[in-house]
Structure formats: structure tokens, C-alpha cells
Amino acid sequence: MEYTVQKLARLAGISSRTLRYYDEIGILKPARTNSSGYRIYGGAEVNKLQQILFYRELEVPLDAIKEIIDSPSFDGIAALTDHREKLLERRSRLDHLLANVDKTIEAAKGGAKMSDKEKFEGFKQKMIEENEQKYGTEIREKYGEEAVEQSYAKVKGMTEEQHREAERLAEEIMDVLSNAKATGDPAGELAQKAAGLHKKWLMHYWGSYSPEAHAGLAQMYVDDERFREYYDKGHPGTAEFLRDAIQIFTGMKK
Amino acid sequence: MEYTVQKLARLAGISSRTLRYYDEIGILKPARTNSSGYRIYGGAEVNKLQQILFYRELEVPLDAIKEIIDSPSFDGIAALTDHREKLLERRSRLDHLLANVDKTIEAAKGGAKMSDKEKFEGFKQKMIEENEQKYGTEIREKYGEEAVEQSYAKVKGMTEEQHREAERLAEEIMDVLSNAKATGDPAGELAQKAAGLHKKWLMHYWGSYSPEAHAGLAQMYVDDERFREYYDKGHPGTAEFLRDAIQIFTGMKK
DNA sequence: GTACACCTTAACGTTGCGTAAAGGTCAACA
DNA sequence: TGTTGACCTTTACGCAACGTTAAGGTGTAC
Known part of the structure; x- marks a missing residue:
């Protein structure tokens, strides 16, 4: 089966302008042109267009689509x-x-x-x-x-009140932590206060508490990007500082 | 306080080109221009710019923003x-x-x-x-x-080997979890296997282990966006599914 | 006096087409 | 055979919200 622009356009549910544009940027060229310069598309082009539209549906930019479908070695996954x-x-x-x-x-x-x-x-x-x-x-x-x-x-199970309290605590922790970090001493009063607040905050989420788990979580703050980013924002090293403070707080380190 | 384009731009975290553009389209004109044609912005402009940026952050088109802030009778809500x-x-x-x-x-x-x-x-x-x-x-x-x-x-204390193992485990968890979720049964074999793997993974970070803390963490997976996004990516509800599985695994729920 | 950071306007580039404009082609019908 | 109307062609401007030169004037610190 052969198609002119509008035929194919209707088939695919797009505009003929779009097909001309795709020709222009080289992402989909017609199989041939007839004696009058009309664009003629064949079955292969229909398939290719379907591919293109699939990726377009996923909002992949056209030049990226071009790469995907033009290069057979391209890793689509x-x-x-x-x-x-x-x-x-x-x-x-x-x-x-x-x-x-x-x-x-x-x-x-x-x-x-x-x-x-x-x-x-x-x-x-x-x-x-x-x-x-x-x-x-x-x-x-x-x-x-x-x-x-x-x-x-x-x-979740928390009441609004509890949630607010946890939120407030989180803010306070960041606040105290920020001042504590300025002192540079994870064993200092401020840092230990932050660690204590952190324990309090944690209890909102964990029913129980163990110093080991607390210290383990602190280590995770450093290891895991998602956490580190949260604590480090604007002040790199804060996650590590908090970890040190908590390790001291839990007695895992002196 | 008075600002030139760049001063204000830096204050607001935008480019000076943006300010000139806003002047051009009439959404934010400077308070005056000095003898050399420099744009001079005052406090009122700073406030207005804040408004503009607020709506811009919400991805409201600029002409709509113009309507909003220029017309006092405009129904912002x-x-x-x-x-x-x-x-x-x-x-x-x-x-x-x-x-x-x-x-x-x-x-x-x-x-x-x-x-x-x-x-x-x-x-x-x-x-x-x-x-x-x-x-x-x-x-x-x-x-x-x-x-x-x-x-x-x-x-950190982990060796490269340990780190790799933890990483591998994380992948395996996601894999098993994905299949488990398809079954829809958090008490099923696959889901419980995922929970077990998760415990194993956790042990890499926590020296100790307690079912309570494990279950608490699982709840946090649901509550905390950073976690939920990680587990939910592509499959909404996965974090909750994992929580359920872990709650059953730890015996916190039947 | 000169270096350098800052200011100005003007104007093209970006993405993926929509939308004329100006003109050729094709099939059908009178 | 002529004409109508649907279709085709290329060319080119328009859109949002700026980014990015380019060419040139200004402010000020040393």
C-alpha cells in the first residue's frame, strides 16, 4: 500500500505538516517521490512512523528518537x-x-x-x-x-497533631544541627542536643528504640544519597557530622 | 534600596536577560532609569518580582501572571x-x-x-x-x-566488596518485589522473600536487628517521600506493599 | 589613564510544529 | 474540454520564554 502525505497523516492521526517536518529533519523520509514531487510512503515508512509516534508519545525529543530508530546498535532499553x-x-x-x-x-x-x-x-x-x-x-x-x-x-496512622509535632521536631533538628555544626564538635552540647532531638523524632516513626539501630541509621545517612542530600543541603558534611554526633550519643563511639 | 538589573537578578536568582524581557513585555518595569539609561528597581519592584516568580514557579504563563498581578479585581483563587x-x-x-x-x-x-x-x-x-x-x-x-x-x-567502614553486595541486594530486592507485587499478596512466598532480602540488606547498615525497628522503617518507607519515591518508581503502591510484607515478616501483623 | 565589570539595544536561535501564502496536480463532472 | 475542488509542493513567519552573541556606552577603582 502506498500513501501520500495526507493519507498517511490521517492513518496515523497526525497532520501532514508534521510529516513534512519529519522529512525535513530527516527522521522519516518518504520511500520515493512521484513525477510531480509528491511524497509517497510505503509499508516500511508506516512501521517506522509508528515507532516514532510511540517514542513521541513518551515525550522523547525528536533528535533522540532519530538516534534510537536509526542506529541498530542503539540500546533502546x-x-x-x-x-x-x-x-x-x-x-x-x-x-x-x-x-x-x-x-x-x-x-x-x-x-x-x-x-x-x-x-x-x-x-x-x-x-x-x-x-x-x-x-x-x-x-x-x-x-x-x-x-x-x-x-x-x-x-497513615499518625494524627495531624502528631504529624505537626514530628515536622516541628525535624525543623528544630535542622536548626540545632546547623548551629552545632558551626562549633565543629560532635561531642559538644549542641550536637548532643541535636542527636537527642533526632532520637525523639525517630520515636515518632519507630515504635521501639535501640541505640544500635539509631547509630546504624546515622551511618545510613552518610551512605545513602537520598538522606545525605537532605541533611547536607547547603552545608556539605552535615550528614557526617550528625552521624558522628549520634554515634557518640548512642555510646557507639567516644 | 535600589538595584540595577544584575543586582536584582542575583537577589532573585534569575538572569538579567529575564528582567529585560519582563520589562519588554511590560510585566515588570523598573521604577526609573538613570541618566545613562540604566534600569533602576526599587522595593516595590522587588515585591512584584517575587509575586511574578511565585506564579512562574507554578508554571502559570507570563501573560496570565500579568493579568493576575495587574488587575486587583482578578480572581486569583x-x-x-x-x-x-x-x-x-x-x-x-x-x-x-x-x-x-x-x-x-x-x-x-x-x-x-x-x-x-x-x-x-x-x-x-x-x-x-x-x-x-x-x-x-x-x-x-x-x-x-x-x-x-x-x-x-x-x-565508611564498608569494604568495596561489601558495598557491591549491598548494591546487588538492593537490586535483587527491587526485582523480587516487582514480581511479588504482581501477585498482590504481601503474605505470599515472593513477598516474604523480598522482606527477608530486605532484612539482609538492612543488616549491612545496621549492626543489630530488631523486628520492631524493621517494621518501623517499613512504615517510614510509606511516610517519607524520599523512600517512597525510591520504591514506588514506576509502580505506585510498592512502598506500601513492601511495608505490609515486612509487617507480616516481622510478625507485627498477620 | 586605563582596566574591568557593568550597562544598553538589536537580533538570531531554541522545539515542534500551526498557519498562511503562492502556486502546481489530479480526478471527476458538465 | 474546461472547470471545480481537493490535494500536493516550497517558503517562511509565529509561538514561549528566554539564552546567547555582538557592538558599543558607562562607572569606578587603582
Whole structure:
């Protein structure tokens, strides 16, 4: 079967302009042109177009698609895996945006009553903007985390009150930790206070407590990127500092 | 306080080009220009810029932002609610795409056997080189993570061998977990195997082990975005599934 | 006085097409 | 055979929100 642009376009559910564009950028050239210069596509082109549209559906950029389908040695799985990560990042960003919108709507609805919160949000927002270039992804992720955390607070067993308390604790830990790190002494008063707060925070999630597990978790803070990023944001080495403090706190190290 | 373009740009974490563009499209004009034509911004402009950046962060188009902030009678809540819907749509589309990618990857994996990993590694390298300019930062970040992770492996007590083993275990867990989740039964053989592997993995980080802490951690997997994202990627609900499996494994639930 | 960081406007480049514009081709019908 | 109308061609501007030269003026510190 042979197709002219519009025939194929209708078959594929796209515009003829798109086919001409694909010809122009060399991603899909017609099998031949007839005596009048009309583009004529054959079965092979139909298949190729289907491939292209498949990847396009996944929002892979056209030049990347070109690579994928033109090179037989190209590792399609790797390309998809790679792309998958980008999709995940985008979704996480979307979650962040949604949470932000929701918060704003709530604040606006609350009116003057919520003005404190508004200010707070504004400040936070400012910080995000200021550090956007430096720590863009990092902060976006964190913000997204908080949002989802909140939405999940209902799902899980914790009450709102408990959740708030845990959140407050987390903030306090970061605060104390920040000052403690400035002293440089993980055995110092401030650092040990941070470790104690951390234990308290942990108890919100773990029913039980053991110094070994606590120390183990502290080590994980250093080993695991997801954690390290959280504690290190803006202050590299904070995760290690916290680990040291906790190791001393739990008596695993002197 | 008065600012020139670059001063304000740095304050806000944007480019000076952006400020000139905002001037050009009339969304943010400087308070005045000095005798040499320099744009001079004042406090009011700083506030307005913050507003703009806030909405921009929510991915509201600039002309819509202009409406919002220029017209005092504009219904900001309605606009945001409207925008929220779009975000929800986009997210659902993203979820769809992710599911699609996952399916494709799985299907493709079924065809090719284990040489995939080799290809994957090689491809990764190749892609990094090839796309350095395009996705430079993105890939560098990812690559940087791995690198830092490796470099941290030396710092910490683990040997290279142990680290590899832990890494392998993590992969195996994901693999088994994926199959287990398909069965839908957290008490089933596969799910319990995943829980067991998870314990083994955990022991690499924690010197000791307690069922309570293990179950607590499992709950944290659900509560904490950093974890949940890791386990849920591509298969929403996996973190919860793992939690259930572990709760059964540890005897915290029947 | 000169180096250097900063400012200006102008204008093209980016992605994936949509949308004319100006003109040839083909099949069918009168 | 002529004409209509659907189809085809290339060329080229438009879109969002800036990034990026380019060419040249300004401010100020030493």
C-alpha cells in the first residue's frame, strides 16, 4: 500500500505538516517521490512512523528518537530507562507544584487570618528563588516531599497533631544541627542536643528504640544519597557530622 | 534600596536577560532609569518580582501572571483552581506515560537476556559524552551521585566488596518485589522473600536487628517521600506493599 | 589613564510544529 | 474540454520564554 502525505497523516492521526517536518529533519523520509514531487510512503515508512509516534508519545525529543530508530546498535532499553528517570523527576516536580498551589489557595481563602502563613510561604518561596540555581533540584525535591508527606499524613496512622509535632521536631533538628555544626564538635552540647532531638523524632516513626539501630541509621545517612542530600543541603558534611554526633550519643563511639 | 538589573537578578536568582524581557513585555518595569539609561528597581519592584516568580514557579504563563498581578479585581483563587486542574491532568498523563515506559522496558527485557546490563553501562557512558552539552547538568548530577557514593564507600567502614553486595541486594530486592507485587499478596512466598532480602540488606547498615525497628522503617518507607519515591518508581503502591510484607515478616501483623 | 565589570539595544536561535501564502496536480463532472 | 475542488509542493513567519552573541556606552577603582 502506498500513501501520500495526507493519507498517511490521517492513518496515523497526525497532520501532514508534521510529516513534512519529519522529512525535513530527516527522521522519516518518504520511500520515493512521484513525477510531480509528491511524497509517497510505503509499508516500511508506516512501521517506522509508528515507532516514532510511540517514542513521541513518551515525550522523547525528536533528535533522540532519530538516534534510537536509526542506529541498530542503539540500546533502546537504556534510552527508555534514562527517559523514565526524567519522567519521574517531572512527576515529582508536578507534585511540588500541586502542593504549592493548594497551599496558596488555602492561604488566600483564609484571608487575613492566615497572613502569618502567607508571609512564611512567601519567605520560603523567596529562599527557593534565591537558591534556585544553586540547589534547584534539591530544594524542589524537598518541597515536594513535604507536600506528599502531608497528603499521606491522613493515610497513615499518625494524627495531624502528631504529624505537626514530628515536622516541628525535624525543623528544630535542622536548626540545632546547623548551629552545632558551626562549633565543629560532635561531642559538644549542641550536637548532643541535636542527636537527642533526632532520637525523639525517630520515636515518632519507630515504635521501639535501640541505640544500635539509631547509630546504624546515622551511618545510613552518610551512605545513602537520598538522606545525605537532605541533611547536607547547603552545608556539605552535615550528614557526617550528625552521624558522628549520634554515634557518640548512642555510646557507639567516644 | 535600589538595584540595577544584575543586582536584582542575583537577589532573585534569575538572569538579567529575564528582567529585560519582563520589562519588554511590560510585566515588570523598573521604577526609573538613570541618566545613562540604566534600569533602576526599587522595593516595590522587588515585591512584584517575587509575586511574578511565585506564579512562574507554578508554571502559570507570563501573560496570565500579568493579568493576575495587574488587575486587583482578578480572581486569583479561580485562576489557581483552574491551573490546579491542569496540573492534575498533566500528572495523570505522566503516570500514564510512566506505566507505558515500564511496560515497554519489561517487554523489551523479555526479549533480550542478560547482556542488557553491559549494554546499559556502555550506553550510559556514551550518552553522557554525547549529551553532555544538552543534558550536562542533569547527567552530571546523576553521575556525580554515583561517584560520590563510591567515594564514600571508602570513607565508611564498608569494604568495596561489601558495598557491591549491598548494591546487588538492593537490586535483587527491587526485582523480587516487582514480581511479588504482581501477585498482590504481601503474605505470599515472593513477598516474604523480598522482606527477608530486605532484612539482609538492612543488616549491612545496621549492626543489630530488631523486628520492631524493621517494621518501623517499613512504615517510614510509606511516610517519607524520599523512600517512597525510591520504591514506588514506576509502580505506585510498592512502598506500601513492601511495608505490609515486612509487617507480616516481622510478625507485627498477620 | 586605563582596566574591568557593568550597562544598553538589536537580533538570531531554541522545539515542534500551526498557519498562511503562492502556486502546481489530479480526478471527476458538465 | 474546461472547470471545480481537493490535494500536493516550497517558503517562511509565529509561538514561549528566554539564552546567547555582538557592538558599543558607562562607572569606578587603582
